Amino acid sequence: MRFEVEKTCSDTRARVGVLNTPHGVVNTPVFVPVGSQATVKTLTPEELKGLGVSMVLANTYHLYLRPGVEIIGKLGGLHRFMAWDGPILTDSGGFQVFSLGHLRSISDEGVLFRSHIDGSEHMFTPEGAIEIQEKLGADIIMALDECAPYGAALDDMRRAMERTHFWAERCRKRHGREDQALFGIVQGGTFPELRGESAAFLTSLDLPGYAIGGLSVGEPKELMYSVIEETVAHLPSEKPRYLMGVGSPEDLLESVARGIDMFDSALPTRLARNGSLFTRFGRRNIRNAAFKDSEGPIDSTCDCYTCRTFSAAYLRHLFKSEELLAYRLATVHNLRFILRLMEEIRRSLLDGTFLDLKEHFLAAYQPTDEPTRIAQKRRWLESQRRKQVSR
Numbered sequence: 001m002r003f004e005v006e007k008t009c010s011d012t013r014a015r016v017g018v019l020n021t022p023h024g025v026v027n028t029p030v031f032v033p034v035g036s037q038a039t040v041k042t043l044t045p046e047e048l049k050g051l052g053v054s055m056v057l058a059n060t061y062h063l064y065l066r067p068g069v070e071i072i073g074k075l076g077g078l079h080r081f082m083a084w085d086g087p088i089l090t091d092s093g094g095f096q097v098f099s100l101g102h103l104r105s106i107s108d109e110g111v112l113f114r115s116h117i118d119g120s121e122h123m124f125t126p127e128g129a130i131e132i133q134e135k136l137g138a139d140i141i142m143a144l145d146e147c148a149p150y151g152a153a154l155d156d157m158r159r160a161m162e163r164t165h166f167w168a169e170r171c172r173k174r175h176g177r178e179d180q181a182l183f184g185i186v187q188g189g190t191f192p193e194l195r196g197e198s199a200a201f202l203t204s205l206d207l208p209g210y211a212i213g214g215l216s217v218g219e220p221k222e223l224m225y226s227v228i229e230e231t232v233a234h235l236p237s238e239k240p241r242y243l244m245g246v247g248s249p250e251d252l253l254e255s256v257a258r259g260i261d262m263f264d265s266a267l268p269t270r271l272a273r274n275g276s277l278f279t280r281f282g283r284r285n286i287r288n289a290a291f292k293d294s295e296g297p298i299d300s301t302c303d304c305y306t307c308r309t310f311s312a313a314y315l316r317h318l319f320k321s322e323e324l325l326a327y328r329l330a331t332v333h334n335l336r337f338i339l340r341l342m343e344e345i346r347r348s349l350l351d352g353t354f355l356d357l358k359e360h361f362l363a364a365y366q367p368t369d370e371p372t373r374i375a376q377k378r379r380w381l382e383s384q385r386r387k388q389v390s391r
Helices: 045-051 060-065 069-074 094-098 126-136 154-174 192-203 221-232 249-257 267-273 305-309 312-320 324-351 354-364 370-390
Strands: 002-008 015-021 024-028 030-033 056-059 088-091 104-106 111-114 121-124 140-142 181-186 209-212 241-243 262-265 276-279 282-285
Touching (some): 015 324, 024 030, 030 324, 045 324, 056 060, 060 069, 060 088, 060 094, 060 121, 060 126, 069 126, 088 126, 094 104, 094 111, 126 140, 154 181, 154 192, 181 192, 192 209, 192 221, 209 221, 249 324, 249 354, 267 276, 276 324, 305 324, 312 324, 324 354
Parallel strands (some): 030 262, 056 088, 088 140, 140 181, 181 209, 209 241, 241 262
Antiparallel strands (some): 002 015, 015 024, 104 111, 111 121
16 A cells, blocks of 8 residues: 655645555545445445445454355455455454443453354454454454543543554554555544554554544544644654544544544444435435425535435435335435535645635534534444344
8 A cells, every 4th residue: 555645735734645555546535435244335336436435444343243254255355245346444343342331341362242143252352353354355454442432531541542552563463464554543532642642652663554543432523623633743644544433524624624534434324314414504304394395406516316316305205205215315415425525625625725615615514513413422322332232
C-alpha cells in the first residue's frame, strides 16, 4: 500500500490524497460503507460501484463465526467470496467482542467470549485476529484493540490503552502478508494526555496507517472534535488517518477539516432501513404524513437513482406497506448522498473552496439535536448488547 498526499488546505489540516492498494486506487478523503457480513445490506457489488464506492469494510468477528474463515479461504478469499474486486478493509472484531458485556472476559492474552449466535466459546488473541484477517485477504487490516466505554475512569482507560499497545506489538510481529497493510488504533478515550501517549507509542511501530478508535460512542460532538484534533496533531502527515465509526454529514466535514482521510460507518445504511433519509436540510423521516402526496423526490439536489426515479410519496408508500424495495431505494439514496458529499469535499480541496463548502453546507443542514442524538446512540448501543445477549 502506498499513500500520497496531493494537496493540503492552507487554512485547516484537511488534505487530498491517493491510497494505492493491491485491488485498486482509493481517492481520499473517502467514506467506506460497512458490509459486516460480506455484504452492504440490500445492495449488489455493481450497485455499490455505480454509487461511487471505492472500498468496503467487512467484519472479522461476524465472518469468523459465520460462515467461518476456512470456508471463505477455500472459496478464494473475501474478494471472490463477495464478488467485490475493489479494496477491502477488515476490522479486528474487537469492538463487537467488547460489546458482548458479560459474555466476554479480557486479559492480556486476549478476549474469551461466547458467540451471540449459539453460545459457543471462542478466544480472540492479537495473533489470532491477524491470522483470520490474513486468511480473509483484505487490503487493509486492523490490529486488535480494547475499546473502553465512554465515561470510563482515567485508570481504566489507561489500562485499556496500554493493553491496546501490547496487542499492537504482537499483531505487528505476527503479521506476515506483504500485500496487506496493518493499521494500529489509537485509544485513550477523551483524555488528551492518553491520546497523545497512544499516538506516540503506535507511531513508533512505524505502521502503514493509523486509526482513531473509541469515539462516536456517546460523547458530545464538540468533545469528539477536540479529541480528533488533539490526536491528529501526533500522527505522521505522510500516512493515512482513519476515523472509525463516524458517518454523519456534519461529522465528515468537521473531521476532514481536522485532517482525517478515511471514515467508515453503518449509520447511512442503518438510518435508511429505518426510513430516515438524508437531505441538504437534515434527516427526514419518510414515514411522516407530510410526504403522503409529495410529488418531488426526497431531495431535489440528489443525483441518485431513487431521487431521479421516484417521488417521496412512493417511498413513503413502500415503507408504510413494508415492501422490501423500500430498504433498497432508501439505502441507495443515503449512501449516494454521503459519497457525493465526499466527492464535493475532495473537489473543493483541490480548487481551494473547502471552507466555503463547509460553511454553506452546515448553514443549511440541521443535524439531530445533541441530547436526542446522544440518547439515540445510547439506546442503539444498548439494543445491540441486548440482541447479542438474547441470542
